[in-house]
Amino acid sequence: MKIELEVELTDKPGELVKCLEPISALGGNILQVIHHRSRSVGKGVTPVSIHFEVENIDVIEDIKNAIENQGVHVVKWAQEFVGFKHVVILIGHVFQKDITDTIIRLLDSGVLVNEVNAKITQKEDVSTVKLSIVGDTEQTIQEALNLCKEICQEKELFLIRS
Amino acid sequence: MNIALVGYGSVGKGVAQVFLNKRDLLKQNFELSISLKGIFSSKGALIDPNGLNLESILGSKDLTVHPSWHQELSFLETIDDLDLDLVIEVTPTNIKDGEPGKSHIISSIKKGCDVVTANKGPLVVAFNELSQLAQKNESILRYEGSVGGGIPVFNLVRETLQGNSIHSLSGILNGTSNFILTQMTYERTSFESALKTAQELGYAEADPTADVEGFDAASKTVILANGLFGMNKGIDDVYIQGITKVTPEAIELAKTDNFVIKHICSIEDGQIEVAPRLIQKTSPLAVDGTLNVVSLKTDLAKEITIIGRGAGGEETASAILSDVVDIHLTRVS
Numbered sequence: 132m133k134i135e136l137e138v139e140l141t142d143k144p145g146e147l148v149k150c151l152e153p154i155s156a157l158g159g160n161i162l163q164v165i166h167h168r169s170r171s172v173g174k175g176v177t178p179v180s181i182h183f184e185v186e187n188i189d190v191i192e193d194i195k196n197a198i199e200n201q202g203v204h205v206v207k208w209a210q211e212f213v214g215f216k217h218v219v220i221l222i223g224h225v226f227q228k229d230i231t232d233t234i235i236r237l238l239d240s241g242v243l244v245n246e247v248n249a250k251i252t253q254k255e256d257v258s259t260v261k262l263s264i265v266g267d268t269e270q271t272i273q274e275a276l277n278l279c280k281e282i283c284q285e286k287e288l289f290l291i292r293s
Numbered sequence: 294m295n296i297a298l299v300g301y302g303s304v305g306k307g308v309a310q311v312f313l314n315k316r317d318l319l320k321q322n323f324e325l326s327i328s329l330k331g332i333f334s335s336k337g338a339l340i341d342p343n344g345l346n347l348e349s350i351l352g353s354k355d356l357t358v359h360p361s362w363h364q365e366l367s368f369l370e371t372i373d374d375l376d377l378d379l380v381i382e383v384t385p386t387n388i389k390d391g392e393p394g395k396s397h398i399i400s401s402i403k404k405g406c407d408v409v410t411a412n413k414g415p416l417v418v419a420f421n422e423l424s425q426l427a428q429k430n431e432s433i434l435r436y437e438g439s440v441g442g443g444i445p446v447f448n449l450v451r452e453t454l455q456g457n458s459i460h461s462l463s464g465i466l467n468g469t470s471n472f473i474l475t476q477m478t479y480e481r482t483s484f485e486s487a488l489k490t491a492q493e494l495g496y497a498e499a500d501p502t503a504d505v506e507g508f509d510a511a512s513k514t515v516i517l518a519n520g521l522f523g524m525n526k527g528i529d530d531v532y533i534q535g536i537t538k539v540t541p542e543a544i545e546l547a548k549t550d551n552f553v554i555k556h557i558c559s560i561e562d563g564q565i566e567v568a569p570r571l572i573q574k575t576s577p578l579a580v581d582g583t584l585n586v587v588s589l590k591t592d593l594a595k596e597i598t599i600i601g602r603g604a605g606g607e608e609t610a611s612a613i614l615s616d617v618v619d620i621h622l623t624r625v626s
Contacts (some may be wrong), residue, residue: 171490218552218571219571220546220554220571222538222539222540222543248546250542250545250546257540259540259542259546261549261550263550283608289534289539290537291543291568291569292541292571293570
């Protein structure tokens with residue numbers, strides 16, 4: 132996962148190392164460091180962007196804490212989401228069978244339902260609903276898909292998955 | 294090679310035609326001379342111990358007036374009298390008990406004949422029983438035509454992927470359901486309307502249940518599971534969902550994410566499934582019309598996909614002919 136970090140550093144030796152050392156010590160790979168000298172925010176304070184990547188996403192919070200513990204002011208922390216996305220389509224009385232409950236149960240399994248699209252036909256009040264599901268790992272997604280299958284059996288909905 | 298052809302529907306006729314058309318090629322390329330001793334239909338049989346004249350049979354509209362015709366004579370009554378090397382079993386599929394094909398195959402193997410079949414029924418209900426019986430009697434049992442018509446999936450694995458482990462398989466094994474979903478995708482029609490078009494064009498039968506509910510595809514997937522993965526599965530082990538509940542709205546929603554909906558057969562982690570799935574438009578599985586496709590994931594060759602015509606007399610006859618030639622070459626060597 133790639134992360135863009137922006138900090139405000141005073142212009143004196145050793146300030147940048149306060150940021151780079153925790154990243155490197157916790158396994159991060161530093162890709163780029165940019166000093167935004169034209170955007171100086173005060174006397175001797177410069178915004179600095181640091182781009183780095185980590186393989187183990189569990190260390191991200193530790194890196195952020197370690198930098199802040201050095202007394203560095205973190206202005207921006209942007210994480211690129213590199214997860215797994217699957218799409219499912221539910222057909223039937225999706226709304227009458229409590230779509231909120233369906234989505235909450237999926238969320239509780241550890242995935243994010245980040246898009247819901249629906250088309251409703253007059254014919255027997257049948258609705259067709261597309262859910263986009265994203266998760267950190269393929270296993271998380273697989274568990275969510277299995278749960279989706281169970282929910283559809285329970286609510287008598289027809290499931291089409293990717 | 295003395296052969297009996299059991300079953301004379303579109304596939305049986307296709308086989309007879311191909312034997313006639315390819316007679317010179319088979320002699321020239323493989324030193325294979327085929328003598329068809331008997332052709333058996335549900336009403337009777339054409340028998341000639343010296344070999345049937347295929348020109349006259351294929352040119353005849355009514356077999357019952359042919360000089361070699363024997364009314365109501367069955368294969369099982371005749372097998373002892375014919376000096377057969379190989380039996381081609383192409384009677385209609387019956388996935389409940391596999392009959393009459395199962396009895397035809399068992400009797401042939403017990404007589405020491407090699408067997409080539411495109412009949413799914415016996416393979417779905419008794420795959421391991423038939424394979425073990427063939428092994429015990431040193432007969433060769435081949436069934437390339439039973440899955441995917443002209444797609445050579447078993448031959449591909451047996452002859453060109455030796456040493457590979459197959460991790461999983463996915464594909465489309467029913468041309469009718471694929472045609473219907475393709476119509477729904479590009480013509481934006483309902484399932485009912487697409488089915489009607491398929492029936493008008495002769496792609497779907499008057500009773501389309503086996504195709505649209507997934508039973509035909511499930512039968513083929515069972516044969517693949519047993520034949521390629523060494524499983525011992527039956528039709529009840531397959532999770533089956535048909536395509537009748539796929540709505541035009543589902544097709545349209547799928548398009549917004551560059552998906553198409555396809556009736557996919559899959560074998561993965563010991564699970565066998567036939568169900569509508571969302572497939573990326575750019576996937577090799579996204580074949581249209583009546584085409585079939587099989588994609589294998591292997592450890593060495595990685596992903597291999599073959600696409601072809603899944604049904605039709607001539608296409609299935611192609612698979613049967615390749616099995617006959619393969620058996621001939623095996624026996625000669």
